[in-house]
Amino acid sequence: MEFEIRTDKSPQGRKKLHAERAAYFDLVSHGVGFREAARIVGVGYRTTKRWRNGEQRKYEPGAAARLPMRQRSYRASLSSRFLSEADRIFIADSLRAKWSLRRIARELGRPASTISREVARNAHPRSGDYRPYAAHDRAMSRLPRPKRGKIAGNPELREFIQRRLEIRWSPEQIANALRREFPDRPEMRVSHETIYLALYVQGRGELRRELHKELRTGRARRKNRKQAQQRQPRYRDPMVMISERPAEAADRAVPGHWEGDLIIGRNGKSAIATLVERASRYTMLVHLPEDRGALTVSAALVRVMHTLPATLRRSLTWDQGSEMGKHRALTLATGMPVYFCDPASPWQRGSNENTNGLLRQYFPKGTDLTQHTPETLELVAHELNTRPRKTLHWHTPAQRLASLLEDSAVAA
Template sequence: MSSREACRIVGVNYRTGKRWRNGKKQSKWNKAAPPITAVAPPCEASRFLREDERILIADRGREKATIRQIAAELGRSPSTISRELRRNAHPVSGQYRPHAAQARADARRPRPKTGKIAATPLLRQVIQDGLDLRWSPKQIVQRLRRDFPDRPELHVVHETIYQALYVQGRGELRRELTAALRTGRALRRPRRQAQQRTPRMATPMVMISERPAEAEDRAIPGHWEGDLIIGKDKKSAIGTLVERATRYVMLVHLPHGRTADQVRDALVDTVQTLPAHLWRSLTWDQGAEMSGHARFTAATDIPVYFCDPHSPWQRGSNENTNGLLRQYFPKGTDLSVHNRAHLDAVAVQLNGRPRETLGWDTPAERMAKLLAQAS
């Protein structure tokens, strides 16, 4: 973890933790202090072979024990023992000497090492030529394996190329080659640690796990799913709302953009076209366009629930409807050219399609029944 996060867990100031980790130089007011290091005793289940284990391997090898017998005594995999004998035996005589083997292993372990791309000029040139042709790293490595099947020194994985481009200090490939990648990113932004992510929502989200159980079985109408379909260059959008019980579709007009305020105001105008008893909840994904969900709820009294990350099946009806809408609004087109009247016409067509899941009723017929019952 990062130094700042470690200091937070331990409960010390970041500057104090930095002094503990890096030591302190002598100054006019302070004495020098070495870094604080904790040497942990070797545990039984170490990842790497220890010196005492290497001594046992040498002793049992002189006794003509098999690799599997040695592995069983050490509690290691036979492949670990076989790899140790192959890597760290004497390069000339082939004899296994435990202290020399330990020295070879220690010398091999320090990082950083010279990367494979930097150590192989031909590999470096082939990769640079491929990137100049705007090939992806995966395309480059697959062609290397196909064109040079008998030269393992030219075989890498695509992550090796990304590391050579992005990791500071490696200098194995020209940094300007990142412009040839499809993303065009000059830097990678790590997103593994949740505490380092910038929250999208200023107001805490209410997750779908807290949604009423009545919404799950679709028995009671009024629970909706929502999302946006995005147009060319992500500059235009149309909002989509689907009622879970009737599959009734409503399209939200967003002619001027899809900021949080614009989406909120458009949703407020849209929900006012149906009676209040048909709006019990709204389920959305974690898109930033819904960061104004608290103000939407305050204006309409409709609670908003959010799906889990990367879980589109939690809004299955809406995802299916978005696929149907691509017949009318193809990907890569400007969606701002469609006016309110056209969106209403498209919604009428979708709501007039018979659905097998509704017993071949149409969503419009099911919605009309609900409105008749309410009146």
């Protein structure tokens, strides 16, 4: 040790015992008993007890709190996310000195919420006293991983999630459904991120391994999204740009404004046209069994649009793909003006882009899309239109479209 053990045990008044205190805690950390460590260091047991549990001081009414017994220049290391044992000793000293949690946080260089949670979680369960060593033991006991996940420990919750993954609900849709169906059962609630982790981290063993294939992407791990390809304008007839589209289409206040695009199959030789109504996100799929040329696409869209009432044929927004080369003929046949997005601006058809991403779960890239019949496309569209959507406050597109049409009829 770097100090001499005192042989004279007579009182010496107030004295900073920094070296003795450090040696005492070193002995305790190596398994020496509290009383034996105090005897070796040459300090009274009651003094070492105050070191362990915090400095108890008496204050005169109205007097300012004095600093705790440790050095004034104390700063905790910020290299770790977690509070250290020394941090907890400092917290205990400061609480005994009647410091506020914010003042303690400033001294430690931590957020006040960190100190508040520490005191609330790790104080003695019965007395409410904050004892640093016991608090440190409680905190360390909660750290070991892996822990059994909430989904693994609740068969009812696991079955609920798996059933909806099997019908291609997204984790966020499932998490919201849990909150709605079990409002008074906290054990039946998990976040969508918890569901993703149960799928991505297979070591957790909480959900069936193959269920990741039911996600939109079908991936077993996260992957950054790629940017959409840019297309150049190639039309003979002049385009009407999206900047000229009426305001009622932009604010989604009135039904009947559609966004459209193609999803392309293997080697670019097959395609399906997708139409999404902006106000309700109602989806229609157009069968293109022969090719995706301008004449074929225009004729197919005219055929589908004629199945809709006039109130649902207000406008169509498309990108600048070659398949829309006959846009003027489409407008003349349906009475729907066609508006074009700016180059490389897929977000201007955000609803359609999102829907195409959902459809890739049913029609993966690189597959032959001609094998899907009109009946198959109708079933897929029905499944999307009866699925709750976050952007619709968890109503389905079919419900929202029916509500909008009803409101329009009442207003008329």
